[in-house]
Amino acid sequence: MSRVVVIGSTGHIGTYLVPRLVRAGHDVVAVSRGSREPYQPAPEWPRVERVVLDREAEERAGTFGSRVADLRPDAVVDLICFDRDSAEHLLEALRPTRPLLLHCGTVWVHGRTARVPVTEDEPRNPYGEYGPKKAAIEALLHAESRRGGVPSVVLHPGHITGPGWPVITPAGNLSPETWRQLATGEPVPLPYAGLGLLNHVHADDVAQAFERALTRPEAVGSSFHVVAEQAMTQRGLAEGVAAWFGRRAELDLLDRDAFVDRVGAEAAGITFDHVERNIAAAIDRARTVLGYQPRYSSLDALHEALTWLVAHGEVDVAGQAF
Structure with a gap:
């Protein structure tokens, strides 16, 4: 002790x-x-x-x-x-x-x-x-x-990521609009063909x-x-979240300037901060030396976070069940 x-x-x-x-x-x-x-x-x-x-x-x-x-x-x-x-x-x-x-x-x-x-x-x-x-x-x-x-x-x-605070969405920022778009089948704007990595x-x-x-x-x-066992692309995360609502993700793949115009400079800046690093981090050393075994995949962690956000009125998914 x-x-x-x-x-x-x-x-x-x-x-x-x-x-x-x-x-x-x-x-x-x-x-x-x-x-x-x-x-x-x-x-x-x-x-x-x-x-x-x-x-x-x-x-x-x-x-x-x-x-x-x-x-x-x-x-x-x-x-x-x-x-x-x-x-x-x-x-x-x-x-x-x-x-x-x-x-x-x-x-x-x-x-x-x-x-x-x-x-x-x-x-x-x-x-x-x-x-x-x-x-x-x-x-x-x-x-x-x-x-x-x-x-x-x-x-x-x-x-x-976890319950109790806003988390990085599949769009790579903190905008609650992304969750609503994925829940209702509206197009979700993503830059770089949605291939930016999030870990x-x-x-x-x-x-x-x-x-x-x-x-x-x-x-x-x-x-x-x-980190979680695997990093995921933005489009992969978007497709995973949309599936919780029984939908296919509708993705609006935009160039950099069009993305800024669509979501605004602040949200776009947070997105670029995350996806331009394109980090997928290896955890072999943590597994071997620390015995680290992540319990949550990226999508598991996001699901728990979104459940809390919806329950506390911080995200509107238009009454869609997930």
């Missing part, structure tokens, strides 16, 4: 990870910025020590790392670290005791892929804002492990990988992809 501090404990991954860790017999300290409850209730939460820490404010004061270290962790799971300075601040505080540090990265460290499925050893070529920052953290943590400092493991999820993963499968990484010392110093 270990004392595990989970930073960002009530978010997408933490919602599932914290109960998993309690069931596995760990002493869990759940750190979050406020008193918001997790996305899904679980009977294990009353057995969790809850600590409120505003990371941004504490880091400005130079105290966040020491506050975490004072919790006496055997392991720290950091689900909300987004830049190198933040990671370095935490490392400095953890070096005296050297607990295991598990960091949540992203498959976007790869940028536009040259080979698929992309492996964890592929050269990093991220672009934009998010991917390069996560790649810099990954490099920092692995260098720290190599020189005998704080031991770390980096897990790279794909598009995290979803259910939040509980990500939690599974973090739980397993805690007990795999051979994982230290390595990165692992955490």
Whole structure:
């Protein structure tokens, strides 16, 4: 049994990870910025020590790392670290005791892929804002492990999906219109002939990988992809979702400019951010080293997410059953 501090404990991954860790017999300290409850209730939460820490404010004061270290962790799971300075601040505080540090990265460290499925050893070529920052953290943590400092493991999820929040649709964005179009048989606009790849993963499968990484010392110093077993094309996802409603997907395949005109610049930008990377991530290493076995396919994860969105009035499927 270990004392595990989970930073960002009530978010997408933490919602599932914290109960998993309690069931596995760990002493869990759940750190979050406020008193918001997790996305899904679980009977294990009353057995969790809850600590409120505003990371941004504490880091400005130079105290966040020491506050975490004072919790006496055997392991720290950091689900909300987004830049190198933040990671370095935490490392400095953890070096005296050297607990295991598990960091949540992203498959976007790869940028536009040259080979698929992309492996964890592929050269990093991220672009934009998010991917390069996560790649810099990954490099920092692995260098720290190599020189005998704080031991770390980096897990790279794909598009995290589950009940309780808007998720990436087959159109590659967050527009609820896509779900309605697929439910009612209206044409769904897609760019690039609908062949852009999306690599979803259910939040509980990500939690599974973090739980397993805690007990795999051979994982230290390595990165692992955490995604569904197979990536899917946009058109494949659209056809799968339409089938839930007893329909064939009606696809309107558009060039880039026409797609922007149809869905608007904001939604189109999110789509291009996702499909132009065209990531299909290999999970062989996670299977071999961590024993990772994803329970959800991309479509399984989307079905659970859509069920919640419809039930809570966040998506209109025009009364269509699925």
